[in-house]
Amino acid sequence: MLTAEKLEKTYRRHAVQVRVLNGLNLEVQTGEFLSIVGASGSGKSTLLHLLGTLDAPDAGRVMLKGKRIDNLPARERDRLRNRTFGYIFQFYHLLPELNAVDNVLMPAYIGNSVLNWWQTRRQWRRRAEDLLNKMGLGHRLKHRPRELSGGEMQRTAIARALLMNPRVLLADEPTGNLDAQAGGEIVRLLRDINRDEGVTIVMVTHNTDIVSATDRVVRMVGGVVTDDTPAPHQPFQPRLAAV
């Protein structure tokens, strides 16, 4: 459903050029949970940004369900980012002055013009609260980010990513700032979302333990895919009661 074709990307800063993607090809299937691994600097985050139209390639194409998306006009691209993709980052990117519910509601505020926000405000708020409840955060609805643990902040960020019912979640090191237990909970949540809602997930990770929760592991070296294998499935711990 989501395809990278011969992607090339070079960053230029003054006289310095860093060639990051070198004709990378990747095909993500509908409904799969894919992890991308590789050494630091191999281009994993760059690839994720290109797949999610947060940045554009120098050459090559990104296709979603057969339609080219790397060169869309700004309006269409914004709509795609708002409605089709959900983004999860290592450092959560929550707004510090907003409580958990209002952080989760941000994509609806941003999509305001197409969503007739004012008529349905109460419904959106209920949906945000339901998502936070599902994330085990029913008792943290009014808390601001600084009053939440790292795991709770990431679960809030996941609720925000799910608000608009995206078809694809793009997660960049979602457990990178968490201890093993909180990280395990996050991956279990992602696994459940993938399984229960059929959301396709592409996750960049350094954590070799958590790739066993995914369907497929792609390894990047020097801006290309060098290995593409089914994940070594191990019995995965059941979901914690609180989550």
Ligand SMILES: Nc1ncnc2c1ncn2[C@@H]1O[C@H](COP(=O)(O)OP(=O)(O)OP(=O)(O)O)[C@@H](O)[C@H]1O
């Ligand atoms: N905006 C930018 N401007 C200039 N160089 C950049 C930019 N973003 C990334 N780079 C460089 O591109 C290379 C690849 O970066 P990228 O973040 O894609 O790698 P990564 O595999 O995700 O690394 P890590 O695992 O450390 O997060 C790095 O050498 C980085 O310094």
